[in-house]
Amino acid sequence: METRNLYQEKFGVLPIFGMIHLAGKNPVQRALREIALFEEEGISGAIIENYYGSMEDVVKTLEETATSLTLKIPRGVNILPNEFENAFFLAHLYGAEFIQLDHVAGAYTNGKMFDIALYDRYRQNYLDVSVLGGVWPKYYTPFAGSNLETDLRVGMGRADAIVVTGAGTGKETPFEKISQFRNVLGDYPLIIGAGLTPENAYQQLSLADGAIVGTALKVGNETGNEVDRAKVRDLMAVVNEIRYSRGN
Secondary structure, three states, X not given: OHHHHHHHHHHOOOXXXXXXXXXXXXXXXXXXXXXXXXXXXXXXXXXXXXXXXXXXXXHHHHHHHHOOOOOOOXXXXXXXXXXXXXXXXXXXXXXXXXXXXXXXXXOEOOOOOOOHHHHHHHHHHOOOOEEEEEEOOOOOOEOOXXXXXXXXXXXXXXXXXXXEOOOOOOXXXXXXXXXXXXXXXXXXXXXXXXXXXXXXXXXXXXXXXXXXXOHHHEHHHOOOOOEOHHHHHHHHXXXXXXXXXXXX
């Protein structure tokens, strides 16, 4: 319960983190517009990710937001694929509150091996940066014989919240998988990492402590398109109803 209380103290109740994919011809300028829109519509935090853009785009967006006199929204950093070294460093350098990582526990048949000793050093060196970390995430295949409960318990020692995803970006996270994670995590913070919509939010957030949303907030539900303000409003209307129903 203490970990959940610390998580809520930092991010609020049922935080919704909007994903900035750095797409388009002028990705930094689009990102600044989208981050401002997120703040105006009550999104809890913006994650700046090199999904389409370059590392230079990430850095420039962090620079611009760090010096902004108007933007107050908490910022996160995600450097794909699972580059925790750069994510920690950039978050600390530009005053971002957290990072997101594809995975913080588990062994997978694809992607480079997770350097546990190096991660632990970075974690200790950047105590000001919270971690939202995945376990058995989209696009990664656990080695045969892997045990979800074991990997989740390891992940709880490496992240401030665990992220659960389904098959891919923008695809709904199976409720069964969310339930499996919750049964192991108990009160530990759990975040939906993909596929949250106004239609499934009541069910999914009945078990989760927040969500990361990207594609569902875009024009035409296309990841590379701009954020659609109406979609943000529709989602946040449902989220606020859920918060109200819980007395928050």
